[in-house]
Amino acid sequence: xxxxxxxxxxxxxxxxxxxxxxxxxxxxxxxxxxxxxxxxxxxxxxxxxxxxxxxxxxxxxxxxxxxxxxxxxxxxxxxxxxxxxxxxxxxxxxxxxxxxxxxxxxxxxxxxxxxxxxxxx
Amino acid sequence: xxxxxxxxxxxxxxxxxxxxxxxxxxxxxxxxxxxxxxxxxxxxxxxxxxxxxxxxxxxxxxxxxxxxxxxxxxxxxxxxxxxxxxxxxxxxxxxxxxxxxxxxxxxxxxxxxxxxxxxxxxxxxxxxxxxxxxxxxxxxxxxxxxxxxxxxxxxxxxxxxxxxxxxxxxxxxxxxxxxxxxxxxxxxxxxxxxxxxxxxxxxxxxxxxxxxxxxxxxxxxxxxxxxxxxxxxxxxxxxxxxxxxxxxxxxxxxxxxxxxxxxxxxxxxxxxxxxxxxxxxxx
Numbered sequence: 411x412x413x414x415x416x417x418x419x420x421x422x423x424x425x426x427x428x429x430x431x432x433x434x435x436x437x438x439x440x441x442x443x444x445x446x447x448x449x450x451x452x453x454x455x456x457x458x459x460x461x462x463x464x465x466x467x468x469x470x471x472x473x474x475x476x477x478x479x480x481x482x483x484x485x486x487x488x489x490x491x492x493x494x495x496x497x498x499x500x501x502x503x504x505x506x507x508x509x510x511x512x513x514x515x516x517x518x519x520x521x522x523x524x525x526x527x528x529x530x531x
Numbered sequence: 532x533x534x535x536x537x538x539x540x541x542x543x544x545x546x547x548x549x550x551x552x553x554x555x556x557x558x559x560x561x562x563x564x565x566x567x568x569x570x571x572x573x574x575x576x577x578x579x580x581x582x583x584x585x586x587x588x589x590x591x592x593x594x595x596x597x598x599x600x601x602x603x604x605x606x607x608x609x610x611x612x613x614x615x616x617x618x619x620x621x622x623x624x625x626x627x628x629x630x631x632x633x634x635x636x637x638x639x640x641x642x643x644x645x646x647x648x649x650x651x652x653x654x655x656x657x658x659x660x661x662x663x664x665x666x667x668x669x670x671x672x673x674x675x676x677x678x679x680x681x682x683x684x685x686x687x688x689x690x691x692x693x694x695x696x697x698x699x700x701x702x703x704x705x706x707x708x709x710x711x712x713x714x715x716x717x718x719x720x721x722x723x724x725x726x727x728x729x730x731x732x733x734x735x736x737x738x739x740x741x742x743x744x745x746x747x748x749x750x751x752x753x754x755x756x757x758x759x760x761x762x763x764x765x766x767x768x769x770x771x772x773x774x775x776x777x778x779x780x781x782x783x784x785x786x787x788x789x790x791x792x793x794x795x796x797x798x799x800x801x802x803x804x805x806x807x808x809x810x811x812x813x814x
Contacts, residue, residue, distance in 0.1 A: 427687070435688040435733075438740070441779075454781070456733070461746040461775035461785065463582050463617045464727050465676065465694050466635070471649045472678050472692075478605065479645060480687040488600040496605035500643065501590065508586075510560045526600070 413519035415448025419485070419529060420522035424514055427480045428455065434476055448515040452507055467508040474503035487525035499524045559585045578621045586613030588641075607643040611651070631791045634658040637674065649678040655698060659792060666707050668792070670723070672700015690733065697726040702754075713760040722755040734776070743777040752792050 415421055425444050428436040436455035437447075457473040459465055478500050481487065502520055506512045562582045588611045597603055618632030639653030655674045660667035676696040680689040704710055704718040711718060729748035750771040757767040771789035778784070 431688075432686045433688070435686070456743060459694065459729065459731065459746065460777055460783065461773055462727070462729065462748050463615070464696060464748070464750070465729065466584070466613075466615055467586075468649070468651070468676055468678060468694065468696075469692070471641075471643055472680060475605075475643065475645060475649070476687045478602075482602045487602070489602065492598060492600055496603050497590065497607050499602070500605040500607065501588070501609075504643075510562060 413515055413522065415515045415518065417444070418522070419527035420525065421448070421515075421518040423481060423485045423487075423527070424518040424521055427477060427484070428514070433480055433484075434473075448513060448518075450514045451510070452512050452514070452517065453510045455507075457507070470504050470507035473507045474500055477503055477507075481521065481525070485525075485527065487521075487527050488531065490524055490526050494524055576621050576623075578619050580617070580619045582615065582617040584613065584615040584617075586611065588612075604645055605643065607641070609641045609643075610638065611641050611653075612638045632660050632664075639674075639676075651676050655700070657700075664706075666709075667705045668707060669703045669705065670698070670700045671703075672698050674698040674700075692731040694729040694731070695726065697724065699724045709764070709766055710761065713764055713766070714758065721757065723752060724755065725750065725752040727751075741779055743779060746773070746775045746777065748773045750789075750791075 422444070425439075425447055427433045429439045429442070429447070434457075436457060437450065442450050455473075457469050459469055478496070499520075502524070503517075506517050506520060509516075560582075561584075564580045565577065588609050590607060590609045614637075615635045616633070617635075634657065636656040637653060638655075639651040641651040643649065652675045653673070655670070655672055657670040657672075658667070659670065674696065675698075677694070679693045679695075681691045682688070683690050700723060701720050702723045703720045707718060727748060727750040729746060732745045732747075734742040734745050750773075752769040754761065754767040761767050769790050769792055771787065771791055773785065773787045775783055775785040
């Protein structure tokens with residue numbers, strides 16, 4: 411069964427990190443309230459270069475790094491399992507941000523796959 | 532050209548067979564965006580910009596997970612490869628102010644870490660042509676790309692992003708009417724460098740909430756040690772300026788000026804447009 415956008419910590423963290431003016435500011439929360447943001451595509455976020463194809467999605471890397479840092483520093487999640495590495499998590503994030511099809515729900519699903527939040531400790 | 536392709540192919544095969552890699556990912560995408568193009572010398576025409584891409588990555592130097600459930604700092608060394616085919620089509624190629632199509636085949640070393648600028652460096656093979664393929668050439672070379680951000684203190688957002696990509700390579704003209712007229716039918720390969728710098732600047736604070744950001748890019752091509760005839764004809768360098776204001780709902784206003792190596796008709800172009808994707812239809 412596919413992941414559902416819902417009011418859990420993975421979805422909340424994904425939403426707040428991307429939308430907050432003091433976080434990554436990738437979209438306006440007035441345009442996409444939390445309950446409706448799950449279908450928002452990552453390609454429509456502000457980090458994307460739209461005027462030229464010359465950089466071939468290169469901007470996804472920095473965005474993934476910033477998302478990883480914001481998630482780790484502000485939400486202090488633990489690894490879902492000790493075998494996981496930050497490298498694997500980060501590369502998964504890069505592919506998501508580079509994708510033209512993935513949504514905030516896909517991003518939250520990845521966060522949930524990799525992370526355990528305080529209500530799960 | 533064949534040597535360049537063979538070298539890239541060999542490197543790719545070696546990479547695929549290597550035993551030190553730990554994981555690989557592949558991705559594909561296709562995008563088509565209708566645009567309205569208006570050239571200074573022509574009437575307005577409807578164009579279709581397209582991009583087909585495939586990429587993969589193999590990671591190496593992957594350390595084992597530390598015996599902890601806390602997230603350590605990521606530090607990634609990876610080889611990445613892929614192709615991108617892109618360009619702009621119009622009904623009549625002569626009406627196309629962005630008369631340029633490109634195939635880009637690349638193999639890059641990439642490093643990712645929290646406190647380093649994002650960079651990659653590697654080999655590239657490019658095939659460049661105009662829409663009608665009357666003028667075409669290939670390039671084999673080395674390419675460097677970097678992304679430097681200026682962060683807003685206390686946040687994870689940027690107040691400006693600078694992207695730079697530079698390429699140094701050997702160009703093999705396949706069909707080039709302008710050079711042929713100057714140098715005769717036996718056109719020799721030549722060295723060229725090119726670079727593009729793009730600055731992306733959020734505009735909502737000073738233009739209002741209807742706007743998103745401004746993207747200003749400048750691209751420059753220069754032939755190294757060109758023949759006198761090429762220099763005197765002004766075919767040794769080209770530049771291209773683009774200024775795009777992105778608005779809400781995928782709308783944009785764009786101004787472009789300049790010429791590209793396979794499109795010598797310098798034009799000032801003003802565009803109004805929107806974009807969407809039809810990727811699933813071509814998979």
